[in-house]
Amino acid sequence: MLDLGGERTVPEEALRRMARAIVHRGPDEEGFFIRPGVGLASRRLSIVGLADGQQPMKNEAGNVHVVFNGELFDHIEKRRELTQRGHVLRTHCDTEILPHLWEDYQEGLFEKLRGQFAVALWDDSKRQLILGRDRFGIAPLFWTRQGDWLLFASEIKALLASGMVPARPDRKGIDQIFTFAALPGPTTCFEGVRMLPPAHYLRIQPGGQSTGPTLDERAYWKMDFPDQGQEVDGDAKDLVDSFEKHLLHAVGMRLRADVPVGSYLSGGVDSSMILALACHLHGKN
Template sequence: MCGIAGLYNIGTLEPVTQGLVKAMTDTISYRGPDAEGFFVAGPVGLGHRRLSIIDLEGGRQPMSNDDGTIWIVFNGEIYNFQELREDLVKKGYRFKTRSDTEAIVYLYEELGEECFQHLRGMFAIAIWDARKRQLVLARDRVGKKPLFYAYDGSRIAFGSEIKAILQVPGMACDLDLEALSDYFSLLYVPAPKSIFKQVRKVQPGHYLVASQDGIREGKYWDLSFAHTLELSELEWCERIIEAYREAVRIRMISDVPLGAFLSGGVDSSSVVALMSELTGGQSITSSIGFHEKEFDELEYARLIADRFHTKHYEQVVEPDAAGIVSKLAWHYDEPFADSSAIPTYYVSKIARQHVTVVLSGDGGDENFAGYRRYMFDQRENRVRALLPAGLRKAIFGTLAALYPKADWAPRFLRGKATFESLSCSHIEGYFRSVSACGPELKARLLHQDVAGALKGYDSADLFRHYYDRSGSDDPLSRILYVDIKTYLPDDILVKVDRASMANSLEVRAPLLDHKFMELIATIPSSMKLRGPVG
């Protein structure tokens, strides 16, 4: 895992200095404490901070092809690089290292922008193509690795984190009021926005090409829920386990110590079980606990650790853990209000004392409809189906207005929130259910000048956009797609990336393997969500 940054003066062609690129990468040095490297040639500069995982000596970056016309900086891991390497060798390419980075260089030389669809893994990539005088930025399919950029018409700067881009002199950083509105609703800033108007996120599954002609964007992957497979439960179990085992296996390739996060839940426990099966040896696991019993899951983590004979490490978060918030603010760069960022930071810290790479259970809830909100949404949708939209709005809108507000209560006891949701369409109701601030509260929070500048902007439009593009008419599949496009990359994966990278730890998520996700997307919703839980 690494940190990358760079600059291309497209319009002025003014030379980039190594000092500037170094200033950019110095701000994210914790992402790659093992080495630094730079490539500067006229108007372009690439910088890299390395956390060594594979080919510790030969994998230094920036890296180029044989004639120096293609240069790359890359953050992430490509799990199928050995197969890609074999194919490229057959086509005449000669490798000098064992690194996955070199495979990307030659794959781009062979296929151009089509190369990204052949990569299996997590990545944020910047490629300088001197032949075409273009800078190419690409991000993995789900958004495991961050990649920001700022383009002002004459130059484009990029970085693994916003702070690297802000080192560029004269780079504007005005507050994006729409992003602020999104944050008040969702407690995170969804892509492609950042909290700064001039800084954008490369969207998952996309690439950007910056040249004298400007910027163009391409999409190389999307998850489709359009088709389902009608198989028996036994057949599904066999297919899922086979694909899951393979996703775990390829993520255990490493030249440094490797372990796993263990919460005691189904997702992380299943990862540990498969790691134990595949290695036949002792895995290293790390867990975090709390003094408050209602939040503490160490008991379950210990059961799994004992069951699979792992070398287990744990830590209880002390009451003064909130003191870490100011440090986390430095790493996040923009507003972020998921409180689990604190324990994720601490479990990363304890894991880093023993390993450099961990596997996690992230993605299980989004794939298999594991969050309780999916159950509530399904129940509400059954009620929606009973009444015409106009009648629903009249009845439940009136009840919502009369019902007392009870934000302190669990959702299933908050009648007002439920009535408000039922008065809306499915996607509007779902947006309200996951929003921290409804439109009424947000209207009271925002200054009238801010509200006026927003000109009626509705944060729910982002959810509507993805809801209509899921490829499915199934209600559950549509909101799973929405969450995979919003909550997963912009909350869950941001939290994991910043917390782990703050501790120079690499996290791999087998449940977010794109081939595994494509398989799970074909499971009928009736098999994902039944009874009280997913």
């Protein structure tokens, strides 16, 4: 949560209730970062960097803090690039690359990420909060403004657990659920609670004595399709081989973990093909 009006003391018990409400998302560890006007909480499911990946994670200077849900599939390559540029990384966890990428690219960091993620980043020197979500919205992220407080979480139940967010229905969101059997967003079924759209980030700057807070939502990516006549064409076998190569690479990146990896198999073409590719890469264990 963030004080939009200044640097009031964060209600720590409310923050802890929010974290307890989503313990099922991260049963392994919890972590907190609390400063005047801002509080971050993390529930961790350990997948990468089991021994040293505790969150919140910070940079060398200790002025950028991050809580993160998801996986960054190319973190090994990104760690190598950051180290070559002089950054000092102290863990084996994918989360740690985020504060360092922020140092180098600021809001351009989201274009550099490959993975599924929801991230909250606090820059202490700018007194600025950044919320971001992956390109396809695999990881959820909800936020709400209640007076001069902004609250955000991976699930709406965590917002409600704060005791600061009233549970009132939003008829538009409920209509979308019954119409589409899904929520396209940013509307939700709860009045005043918004979903951050996929491939977007939200920049929040608290207000000062003479200025009010600013909330700026931006898209960092959109799906691009070729115009008619500009499609990639060629020999059918070459196209199939190229497509298979891309799929193998994508599946291989998602098999990186410090714990056993499983697969959901529904019996359809998609999941069957992904499992077959995983077996091709890792054997049939």
